[in-house]
Amino acid sequence: MTKTEKDVKRQQPKNQKYAGKAMTKGRYIRSQMKKNWVGYVMVSPFLIMFIAFTVVPVVLSILLSFTSFNMLQFPEWKGLDNYVQLFLADDLFITAFSNTMLFAITTGPASFILAFIVAWFINELSPRMRAFVTLIFYAPSIAGTAYLVWGIFFKGDIYGYVNGWLLKMGMISEPIVFFKDVDYIVPLCVVVAIWTSLGTTFLSNIAGLQGVDRSLYEAGAIDGIKNRWQEAWYITLPSMRSILLFGAVLAITGAFGFGAIVDNLCGNPSTDYVAWTLQHHLVEYMGTRFEYGYASAIAVILFAIMMGANALVQKFLSKVGE
Amino acid sequence: MAMKKLRVRGHRVVLNRSKKGDFGITLLLIILGAVMFLPMWYLIIESLKPLGERNITPPLLYVMKPTAQNFIDLFSNINSTWVPISRYLFNTIIISVAATFGCLVFGSLTAYALSKIKFPGRVAMFKMIQWSLMISSTITGITNFFIFIWLGWLNTYWISIVPVWASTLGLYLMKQFIDANISDEMIEAARIDGAGELKIYWQIVMPLVKPAWLTLLVTTFQQVWNAGASTYVWSEQLKTFNNAIATISGVSAGAASAGSVVMMSVPILIFVINQSKIVETMASSGMKD
Numbered sequence: 319m320t321k322t323e324k325d326v327k328r329q330q331p332k333n334q335k336y337a338g339k340a341m342t343k344g345r346y347i348r349s350q351m352k353k354n355w356v357g358y359v360m361v362s363p364f365l366i367m368f369i370a371f372t373v374v375p376v377v378l379s380i381l382l383s384f385t386s387f388n389m390l391q392f393p394e395w396k397g398l399d400n401y402v403q404l405f406l407a408d409d410l411f412i413t414a415f416s417n418t419m420l421f422a423i424t425t426g427p428a429s430f431i432l433a434f435i436v437a438w439f440i441n442e443l444s445p446r447m448r449a450f451v452t453l454i455f456y457a458p459s460i461a462g463t464a465y466l467v468w469g470i471f472f473k474g475d476i477y478g479y480v481n482g483w484l485l486k487m488g489m490i491s492e493p494i495v496f497f498k499d500v501d502y503i504v505p506l507c508v509v510v511a512i513w514t515s516l517g518t519t520f521l522s523n524i525a526g527l528q529g530v531d532r533s534l535y536e537a538g539a540i541d542g543i544k545n546r547w548q549e550a551w552y553i554t555l556p557s558m559r560s561i562l563l564f565g566a567v568l569a570i571t572g573a574f575g576f577g578a579i580v581d582n583l584c585g586n587p588s589t590d591y592v593a594w595t596l597q598h599h600l601v602e603y604m605g606t607r608f609e610y611g612y613a614s615a616i617a618v619i620l621f622a623i624m625m626g627a628n629a630l631v632q633k634f635l636s637k638v639g640e
Numbered sequence: 641m642a643m644k645k646l647r648v649r650g651h652r653v654v655l656n657r658s659k660k661g662d663f664g665i666t667l668l669l670i671i672l673g674a675v676m677f678l679p680m681w682y683l684i685i686e687s688l689k690p691l692g693e694r695n696i697t698p699p700l701l702y703v704m705k706p707t708a709q710n711f712i713d714l715f716s717n718i719n720s721t722w723v724p725i726s727r728y729l730f731n732t733i734i735i736s737v738a739a740t741f742g743c744l745v746f747g748s749l750t751a752y753a754l755s756k757i758k759f760p761g762r763v764a765m766f767k768m769i770q771w772s773l774m775i776s777s778t779i780t781g782i783t784n785f786f787i788f789i790w791l792g793w794l795n796t797y798w799i800s801i802v803p804v805w806a807s808t809l810g811l812y813l814m815k816q817f818i819d820a821n822i823s824d825e826m827i828e829a830a831r832i833d834g835a836g837e838l839k840i841y842w843q844i845v846m847p848l849v850k851p852a853w854l855t856l857l858v859t860t861f862q863q864v865w866n867a868g869a870s871t872y873v874w875s876e877q878l879k880t881f882n883n884a885i886a887t888i889s890g891v892s893a894g895a896a897s898a899g900s901v902v903m904m905s906v907p908i909l910i911f912v913i914n915q916s917k918i919v920e921t922m923a924s925s926g927m928k929d
Contacts, residue, residue, distance in 0.1 A: 358759055360841070371806045372780055376779065454677050455673070460904070464683055476697050477699065525919045526923065571774060574776055
């Protein structure tokens with residue numbers, strides 16, 4: 319844009335009310351701020367809390383991660399020391415890191431795909447039937463402590479359901495202590511996590527599928543789409559891309575927020591630290607060792623992984639249906 | 641050629657659906673549904689089992705003589721400890737109601753302003769809110785701890801209530817719903833008629849977005865109801881029902897199951913009542929990149 323063009327554009331009022339006055343961008347914004355001041359008043363209670371409990375913590379954690387801080391003395395700048403120590407000198411961190419990745423890579427996609435597939439399966443059912451099936455699949459994610467029943471189901475003595483049957487059928491000679499056995503802890507926790515994870519992603523998929531324009535399907539049928547699988551790939555998925563993205567964001571957040579399930583079913587720490595996650599590691603350094611700088615570095619790494627996962631999924635979802 | 645295959649019933653095109661596919665999907669749905677439902681079923685059965693049936697091996701998936709004894713145990717025996725179970729339940733209710741109410745008020749005001757008042761900075765603010773959905777509470781936990789100390793909130797109800805007012809999922813859903821369902825022209829018309837923003841928000845927009853605020857209410861309530869007390873609350877009198885069940889499960893398995901059943905029945909019941917409204921709200925949940 320040449321200088322003169324820019325000047326002409328500047329002088330054109332964006333809003334007819336201000337015709338006649340030469341408006342710069344800054345002045346225009348200021349006038350809009352004045353005119354819509356009530357908007358700021360309405361968002362301010364939320365905004366103050368949002369800044370205090372989300373924005374400040376993220377920024378402060380990033381800053382603290384470069385320091386050594388125990389709350390008694392002023393933070394001491396350490397540069398990248400915390401990160402170097404985490405990756406090179408902290409074996410348990412490496413365990414936590416790989417466990418977290420393992421949990422996230424299994425539960426995240428599984429829950430996301432299950433939430434879509436089930437929603438898709440029930441899409442053509444009658445409304446009443448659909449509501450019923452929705453409840454069956456959604457209930458575990460809002461049922462609070464109900465997942466503790468898995469602990470009873472897989473109880474480590476002969477009174478556990480699974481052990482009882484395995485013993486009766488003669489497949490084992492003594493009960494397996496499932497939630498203390500390194501071979502079973504991770505797979506079981508993954509299953510329980512998926513069981514509780516359909517949640518909001520599932521509901522938004524149901525709504526999204528219902529909202530796909532039916533005439534698109536009819537047009538598709540005329541254009542030679544042969545079966546429901548093609549229909550799903552070429553019509554359904556692309557037209558609910560924004561809903562899928564929303565669901566994916568929630569699925570990722572859920573998949574990295576693993577921890578309470580492990581604590582309550584396997585105890586803390588789990589046998590041989592097989593289910594030790596970044597969250598556990600962070601809480602350990604924060605709650606018992608009071609090394610807040612080091613704990614912040616763990617939080618920042620978790621933050622970076624989650625942002626990376628979101629970016630990756632966004633890229634992937636933009637390719638759907640092509 | 642494709643035209644040949646096209647079947648029409650009335651004026652509508654009948655979509656291609658193979659019998660085999662229908663059968664496969666139904667079968668898979670039943671299997672998945674059974675896996676999802678079985679633990680719930682087992683929990684309910686466990687809560688109704690009398691002591692004698694608890695020691696049968698392998699355990700039964702049904703109950704021969706259902707009893708309410710576990711529920712009575714939950715509320716009476718544990719009542720005799722120094723913090724009665726009713727206190728935990730009271731805490732959970734107080735926290736859930738206060739947190740949900742605040743979230744509803746601040747969230748809906750913000751959603752309305754972001755959607756309909758064209759103040760500079762609103763786009764950036766909404767971007768931030770969308771972005772906050774990608775952060776788990778683990779990440780903000782450390783610094784929140786400092787903030788709680790600074791505010792003098794350790795070991796109080798505030799810790800469990802105020803941060804919820806800043807939660808963003810319900811707000812996000814409501815903003816998207818207002819965007820999709822309330823036209824700018826309508827708001828403009830109300831403004832020309834001389835209605836103030838608060839009046840437009842309360843008398844015009846809120847009645848029209850009932851599904852959205854019901855959703856906000858239900859999702860927030862679920863989240864708070866199911867949360868255990870924060871680790872920064874150590875007084876037993878301030879802890880929640882969730883914490884109590886965890887403690888009880890070490891003492892009596894029957895009472896613990898009964899507790900879990902009580903615990904889960906509230907959010908599930910609320911969801912069942914509001915299901916259609918919630919799904920309606922989710923229709924506009926899509927996220928543009």
